Amino acid sequence: MAEVQTFLGPVPVEELGFTLPHEHLFVGHPELDLNYPHPEWDERAAVERAVRALTRLRGLGVRTLVDLTVPGLGRNVARVAEVARRVPVHLVAATGWYTADVLPAFFHTHGPGLLVGGPDPLEAYFVGDVEDGIAGTGVRAAVLKVVTDRPGITADVGRVLTAAAAAHRRTGVPIMTHTNAPSRNGREQQAFLARLGVAPERVVIGHCGDSEDLGYLRELMDNGSTIGMDRFGMAHVLPDERRVAVVLELLRLGYADRMVLSHDAAVFSRVTPPSWRARHTPDWHFENLSRRILPRLAAGGATPEDLHRMTVVNPARVLAPA
Ligand SMILES: [Zn+2]
Numbered sequence: 001m002a003e004v005q006t007f008l009g010p011v012p013v014e015e016l017g018f019t020l021p022h023e024h025l026f027v028g029h030p031e032l033d034l035n036y037p038h039p040e041w042d043e044r045a046a047v048e049r050a051v052r053a054l055t056r057l058r059g060l061g062v063r064t065l066v067d068l069t070v071p072g073l074g075r076n077v078a079r080v081a082e083v084a085r086r087v088p089v090h091l092v093a094a095t096g097w098y099t100a101d102v103l104p105a106f107f108h109t110h111g112p113g114l115l116v117g118g119p120d121p122l123e124a125y126f127v128g129d130v131e132d133g134i135a136g137t138g139v140r141a142a143v144l145k146v147v148t149d150r151p152g153i154t155a156d157v158g159r160v161l162t163a164a165a166a167a168h169r170r171t172g173v174p175i176m177t178h179t180n181a182p183s184r185n186g187r188e189q190q191a192f193l194a195r196l197g198v199a200p201e202r203v204v205i206g207h208c209g210d211s212e213d214l215g216y217l218r219e220l221m222d223n224g225s226t227i228g229m230d231r232f233g234m235a236h237v238l239p240d241e242r243r244v245a246v247v248l249e250l251l252r253l254g255y256a257d258r259m260v261l262s263h264d265a266a267v268f269s270r271v272t273p274p275s276w277r278a279r280h281t282p283d284w285h286f287e288n289l290s291r292r293i294l295p296r297l298a299a300g301g302a303t304p305e306d307l308h309r310m311t312v313v314n315p316a317r318v319l320a321p322a
Pocket of ligand 1: 022023024068178264
């Protein structure tokens with residue numbers, strides 16, 4: 001029976017249940033935090049807030065949440081593990097690197113043909129996180145996360161994608177991505193990864209919910225990938241009514257088995273801190289799907305079977321290691 005690694009060890013795939021596949025607990029910047037602490041960041045308070053939020057979430061039926069916070073976003077696995085031990089939902093860890101354009105200087109001296117040389121450290125980091133655990137915690141990553149934004153596949157972004165593809169081929173864990181929907185660059189990502197031997201079926205193209213271009217979204221799914229309708233509540237990018245309309249139209253076109261639903265929300269993010277979110281995006285939190293979006297999808301014609309596929313069956317299929 002296939003198992004998925006979580007912060008507390010392996011869980012059988014059929015026990016994952018209702019899964020939010022693209023979320024964040026704590027998004028920070030360790031160097032900024034060390035030198036210029038953010039007035040709203042209080043680690044102890046944030047941990048307690050996460051415990052309360054995830055406990056409430058279980059009451060709404062959610063069983064599993066994937067924390068796609070990788071290095072570049074301030075990943076701190078020990079902090080999340082502390083939360084995982086206290087909440088009744090499975091938390092899943094990710095590896096990868098979050099950059100829209102360039103990697104830190106370390107990576108410009110380490111790797112084939114570079115000053116210090118040696119093999120590319122990224123691939124060893126990703127594989128180690130999946131096979132041995134992250135930073136001595138024993139927490140094993142079950143997902144690879146990569147990013148393409150407006151700059152496209154720059155040299156360093158290409159390096160991250162290449163290392164993730166190699167780690168995927170070796171470990172079988174899926175790849176989940178960040179895209180910039182206006183540039184429709186999920187296509188470029190899908191093709192780049194496919195050339196490196198990653199089957200599109202093993203990739204979730206993220207942030208597709210930011211797009212209303214049905215031709216673009218259908219192309220990604222027709223090529224085999226699952227798409228992430230994963231930013232419900234991010235009203236500053238696209239209001240929920242329009243996100244719901246796109247999902248309903250794609251359901252009518254027969255794509256229930258190719259979409260997953262999530263929020264890309266966070267308990268704390270230094271990028272858009274809690275006071276900003278409270279003012280501008282009041283529905284951008286882990287409960288938005290359960291409380292507002294699933295009922296609206298049902299009212300718009302989504303069947304219980306459609307909702308079950310998008311929230312339970314599809315995430316489990318993708319998360320099961322190949
Ligand atoms: Zn994200």
